[in-house]
Amino acid sequence: MFNFVKLNYRELIIALIFTITFIYLKTKAIKLKKDNNELRLKVEKLENKIILDENEYKKLNSDNNEFISLVSHEFRTPLTSIMGFTKIIRKKFSRHVIPALEDKKLLESNEKLSYQVELIKGNLEIIISESERLALMIENILDTTKIDFGNELGKCEKLSIETIINKVILSTYSLIGERDIEVFDLIEANIPYVYGDEHKIMQILINLLSNAFKFTNEGEIVISAKRQDKEFIIIEVKDSGIGIPEKYQNLIFNKFKQVESKDGDKPKGTGLGLYITKNLVKQHGGTIGVRNNETKGCCFFFTLPIYKGEEL
Amino acid sequence: MKTKILIVDDEAPIRMLLEQTLEEIEEEFELYRAKDGEEGLKIILQEKPDIVFLDVMMPGLTGYEVLDKIKDKDELKDIKIILLTAKGSTEEIEMSNRYNIYLYITKPFDPDFIVEKTLELLQ
Numbered sequence: 037m038f039n040f041v042k043l044n045y046r047e048l049i050i051a052l053i054f055t056i057t058f059i060y061l062k063t064k065a066i067k068l069k070k071d072n073n074e075l076r077l078k079v080e081k082l083e084n085k086i087i088l089d090e091n092e093y094k095k096l097n098s099d100n101n102e103f104i105s106l107v108s109h110e111f112r113t114p115l116t117s118i119m120g121f122t123k124i125i126r127k128k129f130s131r132h133v134i135p136a137l138e139d140k141k142l143l144e145s146n147e148k149l150s151y152q153v154e155l156i157k158g159n160l161e162i163i164i165s166e167s168e169r170l171a172l173m174i175e176n177i178l179d180t181t182k183i184d185f186g187n188e189l190g191k192c193e194k195l196s197i198e199t200i201i202n203k204v205i206l207s208t209y210s211l212i213g214e215r216d217i218e219v220f221d222l223i224e225a226n227i228p229y230v231y232g233d234e235h236k237i238m239q240i241l242i243n244l245l246s247n248a249f250k251f252t253n254e255g256e257i258v259i260s261a262k263r264q265d266k267e268f269i270i271i272e273v274k275d276s277g278i279g280i281p282e283k284y285q286n287l288i289f290n291k292f293k294q295v296e297s298k299d300g301d302k303p304k305g306t307g308l309g310l311y312i313t314k315n316l317v318k319q320h321g322g323t324i325g326v327r328n329n330e331t332k333g334c335c336f337f338f339t340l341p342i343y344k345g346e347e348l
Numbered sequence: 349m350k351t352k353i354l355i356v357d358d359e360a361p362i363r364m365l366l367e368q369t370l371e372e373i374e375e376e377f378e379l380y381r382a383k384d385g386e387e388g389l390k391i392i393l394q395e396k397p398d399i400v401f402l403d404v405m406m407p408g409l410t411g412y413e414v415l416d417k418i419k420d421k422d423e424l425k426d427i428k429i430i431l432l433t434a435k436g437s438t439e440e441i442e443m444s445n446r447y448n449i450y451l452y453i454t455k456p457f458d459p460d461f462i463v464e465k466t467l468e469l470l471q
Contacts, residue, residue, distance in 0.1 A: 109405045109434040113455060116362060121365060123458065124365075124459055
């Protein structure tokens, strides 16, 4: 009897331990289930938020595109009138007004009149060049807005960098003006084709070349291109201008960063050109940088992917 | 028969600018002006001009909508359309590829360029 009770007591203890463990585990399981449900709800909430954010982003992007289209139209139309009419006035003035004054020998005899005529001619040139500057600024601001909202490249295809460089040199030749600057290209023989958006690659080169013209008064500007490795070609735009102080070299690719001019004049331009250029190179999967030449001027270099018969 | 040129733009200064720009051309031509897409379309259908300067962004019928309404008409297929637009976005270029457009000019344009291209067409 004693033995039986003893045995039963043991079993009771074991049963008790089992029961306690069972209750503990059951409570834990219920709590875990509750936590799990809470977590699932949280995940669902987060998922919904992501969908909402995505929709919000899409809406923002479409608002932005609408804004770009509105700004381009609303700014460009009056600018077209200002630039167009000024050019017509300039033409009519030099074709009709000046010859008529010269015919009557008024310009020779009247110094004041002759001075006023020169003043009008000069002022018309200022209106035209400032309007052109404004047009460029609008373009740069729109390009920046597009980049900031992640606009993709246009049509990418197999391209000859030599053809593009030659086109760019020709189209920017007029920027030399009266200065004694020689521009030439140095393309490695059998350079491979590149893969990219022709319009955007031209924009990269035009931006770099215009910059080189802006800071070079005499000497030469060389655009060279050669294979860098299996993946990329490297293109360099080397000028013999004033160079860029080292402390600015990393900054100039940022938005609105411009090198202070030595004469203390406010630098011309928007401070967006190199930011746009950097992003266009990045969109192609390339890299961009600048260094000063050993002797004079600086050298901007960037890489573009080699065409491999397939898309990037 | 004189060449017929039509200018369609909702902005009066741009219509005047084009008109004064074309004055430089010595050859004679008849000039029509329309202040919006509807009026432009009406003149295109009535007069069948040889050259049309057509603005894209206009209230009412846009330039593309005008082109849409004339694209299937055989008797209008020889019209040379010069499209005037604000900014050549990829979307816009793709749109313009859908129609028979002679030239695509972005604003701000150079009056000399307009004269050069019109002379090319008149010859």
